[in-house]
Amino acid sequence: MEQQQLFNLGTVEQPVDGTVTVRPNVWLMTSEELPPLLLTVEQVSTLLGIGRHGVYDLIRQGAIRSVKVGALRRVSARALSEYVSTLELGETG
Known part of the structure; x- marks a missing residue:
């Protein structure tokens, strides 16, 4: 059974070599940590190294999923991770 962790965008992998990965407990973190x-279009453009208009184009084309929060457009960390994964697999044109 796959187990999802908050802020871990992948499945939990069992260590093969006996090492243990320690992830921070998000419930003990401060709001600054x-x-x-949800990322702004500007944050996504910085992370991808493209302009804001390029991000909006990708959203319009459906390459990057986004949500509206009021009048603002936001991209989830998961949606951005999935988009980059498709780029790595060569599935987008």
């Missing part, structure tokens, strides 16, 4: 769940 928590990673954002």
